[in-house]
Amino acid sequence: xxxxxxxxxxxxxxxxxxxxxxxxxxxxxxxxxxxxxxxxxxxxxxxxxxxxxxxxxxxxxxxxxxxxxxxxxxxxxxxxxxxxxxxxxxxxxxxxxxxxxxxxxxxxxxxxxxxxxxxxxxxxxxxxxxxxxxxxxxxxxxxxxxxx
Numbered sequence: 001x002x003x004x005x006x007x008x009x010x011x012x013x014x015x016x017x018x019x020x021x022x023x024x025x026x027x028x029x030x031x032x033x034x035x036x037x038x039x040x041x042x043x044x045x046x047x048x049x050x051x052x053x054x055x056x057x058x059x060x061x062x063x064x065x066x067x068x069x070x071x072x073x074x075x076x077x078x079x080x081x082x083x084x085x086x087x088x089x090x091x092x093x094x095x096x097x098x099x100x101x102x103x104x105x106x107x108x109x110x111x112x113x114x115x116x117x118x119x120x121x122x123x124x125x126x127x128x129x130x131x132x133x134x135x136x137x138x139x140x141x142x143x144x145x146x147x148x
Contacts, residue, residue: 032063033060033061033062033063034061034062034063034084034086034115035059035060035061035094035112035113035114035115035118035145036058036059036060036061036145036146037058037059037060037094037112037143037144037145037146038056038057038058038059038073038143038144038146039056039057039059039096039141039142039143039144040055040056040057040141041053041054041055041057041141042054043103043105044105045098045105045106045107046104046105046106046107046124047070047080047082047106047107048080048082050070050079050080052070052079052080055072055073055074056072056073056074057070057071057072057073057079058070058071058073058146059071059110059143061084061086061112061115061118062084066083066084066085066086067081067082067083067084068080068081068082068083068084068110068118068119069081070082082119083119084118084119085117085118085119085120086115086116086118087115087116087117087118088114088115088116089116089117090114090116091111091112091113091114091115091116091117092113093111093113093142094111094112094113094142094143094144094145095110095111095140095141095142095143096109096110096140096141096143097109097110097111097138097139097140097141098138098139098140098141099124099125099137099138100137100138100139101124101125101137104125105139106124106125107119108120108121108122108124109121110143112143113145
């Protein structure tokens with residue numbers, strides 16, 4: 001009889017553990033992002049370790065993990081994830097600032113309305129030893145705020 005009680009107790013603990021984990025996951029999945037928007041690229045752009053080809057993308061700043069999540073707008077697949085550092089400064093514009101050197105492009109700053117600059121890294125071409133005007137060229141790509 002004790003064996004049946006122990007099995008029942010272990011099964012109940014396992015069931016409750018799985019139920020609790022499912023509740024936490026459901027809560028996290030329903031958390032509202034701090035920001036959601038879309039942008040379009042006409043050229044290949046490097047962002048951290050990711051290479052984003054020309055096309056449409058969505059951008060969201062996850063409130064719980066404070067990460068920027070970039071998805072392909074057509075497939076919904078996550079293509080990049082970067083740490084966000086919101087500074088909550090008033091900002092009207094939402095844009096990605098891309099450094100350009102020759103035919104290479106790399107994101108080095110993201111500014112979002114209401115959150116300020118949420119992503120910044122050192123100028124990607126500053127260390128290449130080329131202190132030319134070309135290494136200082138930038139392009140601002142607008143990020144359209146998604147309708148809620």
